[in-house]
Amino acid sequence: LWQVETMEIEQEIYDKGVVVRPVLSRVDSLVAPDFRRCVLDVAAENKALVIIDLINVDFMDSSGLGALIGCFKSTQETGGLVLCNVHKNVHEVLALTHMDRIFEIYDDIDTFLSKKAA
Amino acid sequence: MNIKISTEYDNSQIPIVARLVRHLCVVCDIGNHPSVNKIEVATVELLTNIIKYAERPSAESLVEVHCSFEGGDFHIIVSEPGKALSERVAYEYGSDTVSMPEADIGIMDLPESGFGIQIIKSVCDDLHYKREKGLNVFTMAFDLSSVEA
Numbered sequence: 550l551w552q553v554e555t556m557e558i559e560q561e562i563y564d565k566g567v568v569v570r571p572v573l574s575r576v577d578s579l580v581a582p583d584f585r586r587c588v589l590d591v592a593a594e595n596k597a598l599v600i601i602d603l604i605n606v607d608f609m610d611s612s613g614l615g616a617l618i619g620c621f622k623s624t625q626e627t628g629g630l631v632l633c634n635v636h637k638n639v640h641e642v643l644a645l646t647h648m649d650r651i652f653e654i655y656d657d658i659d660t661f662l663s664k665k666a667a
Numbered sequence: 668m669n670i671k672i673s674t675e676y677d678n679s680q681i682p683i684v685a686r687l688v689r690h691l692c693v694v695c696d697i698g699n700h701p702s703v704n705k706i707e708v709a710t711v712e713l714l715t716n717i718i719k720y721a722e723r724p725s726a727e728s729l730v731e732v733h734c735s736f737e738g739g740d741f742h743i744i745v746s747e748p749g750k751a752l753s754e755r756v757a758y759e760y761g762s763d764t765v766s767m768p769e770a771d772i773g774i775m776d777l778p779e780s781g782f783g784i785q786i787i788k789s790v791c792d793d794l795h796y797k798r799e800k801g802l803n804v805f806t807m808a809f810d811l812s813s814v815e816a
Contacts, residue, residue, distance in 0.1 A: 578678055578715050608704075610711045611782035619779045638704040645789045646782050650770045 556583035560591055565665045566598030566628065567591055568658060576606055576613030585616040592624045599624050600661060604634035609642050621652065633661050668695050672732040674714075676723050676747075681714045684732055688743065695736045700811050705790035706741060709807050712783040713745055717803070720756075721749035739812025746802045760796035760805065765789050 554573040561568040569591050576584055592599050599620070603609075609617075617632075624630045633655040635643070643649040655661040672687055674680045685707045692703045710732070717730060733744040752760070765788045768777060788794055793808035 575682055577682060577711060579682065608707065610708060610715065611780075611786055612715065614782055615779040618777050622775055622777060622779075625774060638708075641704055642708060642786065645767075645786055647767045647770060651768075651772075651774070651777065 554580065556580045556587060558587045558591075562595065562597075563600075563662065565662055566600050566631075567595040568600045568602050570602040570604065572605055574605060575608040576616070577608065577610045578612035581612040581616040584613065585619050588616075588620040588630075589623055592620070592627050592630075596627045598628035599630045600658065601630060601632050602634050602658060603632060603636060603639055604657075607636045607638050609639045611642075611646075614642060614646060614648065617652075618648070631655060631661060633657050668734070668736045670734050672734070673729045674732065675729060676718050676721060678715070678718055681711055681718070684714060685711045688732070688734060691734055691736070692741070695741075697736070697741070697811055702741075702790075702809055702811055706743070706809055709787045709790050709809075710743060712787050713743075713805055713807065716783050717745065717747055717749070717805075721747055721803075723747070723749045736811075739810065741809040741811055743807045743809075745805045745807075748802055751798045752796065752803060757796050757798075759784055760794060763788070 554575060557572040559570040559572055569588050571584060573580065588599060588601065621630045631653040634657050635654055640649065643652065668691065670691060672684055674684050688710050689703060689707050692698050692700065692706065697703065714730065728748050730745060730747040735742045765785050767785060787807065791807045792810045795806040797804050
């Protein structure tokens with residue numbers, strides 16, 4: 550209940566893009582700037598589609614959403630950005646702000662990869 | 668159930684308060700209600716706005732979060748002794764109008780901020796702001812009686 554999380558990510562490279570997986574449960578104002586920086590560093594390094602895997606994230610606020618939108622805009626030149634494994638709490642925030650209509654959202658990485666392979 | 672939480676004007680305490688509010692929902696036997704995430708999000712957004720924009724009178728000043736659950740209504744009253752909100756911001760808290768980006772907005776035109784108060788207005792069944800006895804007082808109400816927990 551009391552632990553404040555710090556930003557940490559895992560990264561996996563596929564031929565269809567690079568997966569960025571935050572290893573924390575909340576993307577909020579405390580970690581949003583670091584989250585944005587980590588994602589953009591990976592995008593700049595790989596110059597490929599970024600797949601944000603939110604499997605560990607069960608809470609996102611407007612600061613986290615703003616960081617996600619900033620990354621989405623900044624990656625348009627290098628391949629774009631999609632989301633997968635979006636928890637229902639996070640999806641609710643995306644839906645409330647109509648961002649579920651903007652982001653490409655996949656159930657999981659396998660679904661994304663199989664759709665891209667088809 | 669009536670409980671009061673005091674917190675400093677410190678961003679790092681927001682998730683702690685938010686988790687406490689969620690835990691209170693569990694204690695009140697509404698932990699599985701579909702609106703619990705909305706309550707947590709609204710709490711985080713309101714505290715974030717307060718801490719970001721408030722001009723607190725002293726380093727010792729605290730933000731107080733008073734939660735109550737009665738008859739299916741969950742109320743969160745947040746008060747703090749900072750400077751009164753500007754007329755424009757106070758109006759925004761009192762207005763029912765929710766402004767979100769249109770579906771056909773261009774990607775580069777997407778806003779990256781300003782969602783906080785819009786989210787609060789979207790998820791609360793009632794939202795009020797008033798200036799009272801030198802305090803900014805925000806009231807958020809959630810009607811949890813309409814959907815089974």
